[in-house]
Amino acid sequence: MRLNPALTGPLQYPFAALDEARSRAVAAGLVPIDFSIGDPHEATDPAIRRALQESVEERSRYPRSEGLPELREAIAAWCGRRFGVGVDPATEVMPALGSKEAIFSLHFIALDPTAGRDVVVVTEPGYPIPERAARLAGARVLRLPLREANGFLPEPEEIPSATWDRVAVFWVNYPNNPTAAAAPLDLYRRLAEHAARHGYLLASDEAYSEIYFGEPPASALQVPDRSHVAVFNSQSKRSSMTGYRSGFVVGPPPLMRAYRLWRQLSGVAVPEFIQRATIRALAGEDHVERMREVYRAKRRLFLDLFARRGVRVAGCEATFYLWCEVPGEESSEAFATRLAEHGVIVAPGAMFGSAGEGYFRLALVPTLEECRRAVDILEEVL
Numbered sequence: 001m002r003l004n005p006a007l008t009g010p011l012q013y014p015f016a017a018l019d020e021a022r023s024r025a026v027a028a029g030l031v032p033i034d035f036s037i038g039d040p041h042e043a044t045d046p047a048i049r050r051a052l053q054e055s056v057e058e059r060s061r062y063p064r065s066e067g068l069p070e071l072r073e074a075i076a077a078w079c080g081r082r083f084g085v086g087v088d089p090a091t092e093v094m095p096a097l098g099s100k101e102a103i104f105s106l107h108f109i110a111l112d113p114t115a116g117r118d119v120v121v122v123t124e125p126g127y128p129i130p131e132r133a134a135r136l137a138g139a140r141v142l143r144l145p146l147r148e149a150n151g152f153l154p155e156p157e158e159i160p161s162a163t164w165d166r167v168a169v170f171w172v173n174y175p176n177n178p179t180a181a182a183a184p185l186d187l188y189r190r191l192a193e194h195a196a197r198h199g200y201l202l203a204s205d206e207a208y209s210e211i212y213f214g215e216p217p218a219s220a221l222q223v224p225d226r227s228h229v230a231v232f233n234s235q236s237k238r239s240s241m242t243g244y245r246s247g248f249v250v251g252p253p254p255l256m257r258a259y260r261l262w263r264q265l266s267g268v269a270v271p272e273f274i275q276r277a278t279i280r281a282l283a284g285e286d287h288v289e290r291m292r293e294v295y296r297a298k299r300r301l302f303l304d305l306f307a308r309r310g311v312r313v314a315g316c317e318a319t320f321y322l323w324c325e326v327p328g329e330e331s332s333e334a335f336a337t338r339l340a341e342h343g344v345i346v347a348p349g350a351m352f353g354s355a356g357e358g359y360f361r362l363a364l365v366p367t368l369e370e371c372r373r374a375v376d377i378l379e380e381v382l
């Protein structure tokens, strides 16, 4: 039987190797502290949990693919408050099962190989889903390296000019996973203009927009011409709601109409009780500010530790990640394996593409108490 080669090929979901390292630590009697996956351990705000519980009705109908009007309005209002932009809730907003689902689906919506639009540009190191989904959809993938010397921002001039008319989607992700870099609004402005000129879609994954420690990061929503821009965001990180699977996409009306049809065909729609909990989450910023304070305290612990132990932090502008240089001569995988043996699980940079070699990523998701325990261990190991 032949299967889609994008599912059977050598490219494995990157966290499989770390799972094995964790198993070995457990077998050795340790209780590992896991900094490898960006799944916050912080509690979801009680008001959001209550909103979910109170929204479970006696009968739960099929949810509509385009989402409740109240949720689309809440999303548009939040975008207005946060980024100072006007978004039409009726034609420009679509709730999604986490931003991941909308990110994945985009490749089945925005590619047109028959018209020669079959290239997807992704940045590397990076979140693996855009590349995996693009391959599943039969696209050709171009990886654009994010270099520390350029502030981990993409350098699109590296792409041959003849290629641009084949590009269907250009992905950017800021604040960035894994490098923790943020993007200036000017980058979005230039890319959005370029996208409009060449007829491709600038897809901006902003899942970490609310995890910041200085100025609030810019959004691609703030560019003057949004005709070729789609923005993806999520409650997962902002409100520690990963398990709810609640995100959204904001984009131009023709794209949103195609999303709606795709979602009707594939049967993906956000359950209404999740939508109502999301409305509650979007209504206030207090819980988000409290959450940022917790991440700020964890960052302080590790930034101080790394300063003491001579580990260079290459990126820490925003997100709950620290992107650090592997000390000494070890590969990132050997370094991560060594830490795992002591019960501290980090992600080797090579897991995010070859441009990530030489670095490791720490997701500050364990509790403050667990972070303190990990700092004590690393004080010895580093």
Ligand SMILES: Cc1ncc(COP(=O)(O)O)c(C=O)c1O
Binding pocket: 038, 097, 098, 099, 100, 101, 103, 127, 173, 176, 177, 205, 207, 233, 234, 235, 236, 237, 242, 246, 247
């Ligand atoms: C860069 C990036 N984008 C999107 C997502 C998807 O998050 P969710 O589907 O929970 O919104 C993640 C998850 O870790 C991520 O790291």
